[in-house]
Amino acid sequence: MKSVYILVNEDVVLSSAAAPLDIFVRTNDILRQMGRAAAFDISLVAEQASDIRLGGPASFACQRSLEEVPPKSAGHHQGLILVPAFDGEWDQLRSKNSAAIAWLKQHYEAGTEVASLCKGSYFLAEAGLLEGKACTSHWAVIDDMRRRFPELDLQPDSVLTDQGGIYTGGGAFSSLNLVLYLVEKFCGHEVGVRVAKNFSIHRDHMNQAHFSIFSGLNRHGDKAILDAQNFIEEHYGEDISVEQVASQVNMSKRNFIRRFKQAVQITPIEYIQRVKIEVAKKALESGKRNIQALTYEVGYNDSKTFRSVFKRLTGVTPQDYRNKYGRL
Structure with missing residues (x-):
């Protein structure tokens, strides 16, 4: 069984954490219906184990703190950390989540796989996990990420990337293609198709360029x-x-x-x-x-x-x- 840790903070986008949680839970249900064992042990993890209240009328009950999920433990259990998208400016979130960023780096170095959905890629980039790797994010932040992290091999048109135990997903709900990809990778094609049909998610969206809005690229002084x-x-x-x-x-x-x-x-x-x-x-x-x-x-x-x-x-x-x- 693969341990899946969904990293939660008060600025997380509700759907970006709840949707993959729902998909992984439903995958386990489908596997049991097929007479197979559940594939995922899912936990919500935050800096401190507590109820994390979001900006809107919602909260997450996080069962485990960062300290309760040390790198050796997750690596031993073939763990996967999933970093959802966030609302707000990265400069503010970076200082608030320094412990989580360091925790991600330690986990990856210990063998844990790490995935980001949408703007969650900022966490991976700040932890130094994306240097020289193909990666993607929400199309609206590609220019900002290029300025902040010039060492990244950003693929703005890609809906998902997979390189060296690092996975990144594209913008907003297109990033659910990455969750389906992970389900299929760890559980097989047949299960991946069943889960996609269950959620009525098309599995053929491999490009997010048609979502982008041309901004003019005029933030220069020439x-x-x-x-x-x-x-x-x-x-x-x-x-x-x-x-x-x-x-x-x-x-x-x-x-x-x-x-x-x-x-x-x-x-x-x-x-x-x-x-x-x-x-x-x-x-x-x-x-x-x-x-x-x-x-x-x-x-x-x-x-x-x-x-x-x-x-x-x-x-x-x-x-x-x-x-x-x-x-x-």
Whole structure:
């Protein structure tokens, strides 16, 4: 039996802790119905064993404290620590949870596996567990994590990662794919399918790019590049080129590309594509039905190129995106 420790604090997102708890408990029920032994021994763990009251009208009864779950014990029982998402700013949570961060590091070094859901990846990164490893998180915090932890191999489009006993899940409810992945990894494919069907969770969502909101990537101090970004955003409906944008800010193409990438962290052509696709996403969400017309409205001359760029940046086709998020 695998010991699963769900790490809880007063800032935890309720669903991010309760949903995996429910899934692991239900997995045990399904295994018993199949005539097999339960696979998981689940505990809620907090810095101090007590009722942890959350920001909303809910609380968790944590049976065990960090001291009651020493690294040797969890490693001996093939343990897994699950770190849910949190609400609030990391700078505040980091100081409040220093003991938990140190505890995570000690456990992993002793052989315990560690998984994070959504923004729970901050805990793993702060503990130094993600250095050089492929990892993911909520799409909205990827830029912040890159600034704080430049040594990470962040995979913002991935819904889950698995490397060296470290697992990370994507944003919000997409991270439940990681919980299902762990169920299947430890209990087998048949059980994984049964659990997924029980909770009506699709198991084929391997990309979260279609959830992201293009933020403009304009938190830098290069005025000329900001002017270039503004020009791109104002002329998204045109077939603009990098040379055209460079001339708007009086730079050579070579110097412009170098300076743009240094400031924005992506190339000018990728920025142009992202702006166009974000406009297209908004149109599809609002009920735009004619994708051919939308192709020209965002400055593409042929639908094949538009569909190719759209799928590369979002993970789905324009038609699929409209079906998922468009108004009926």
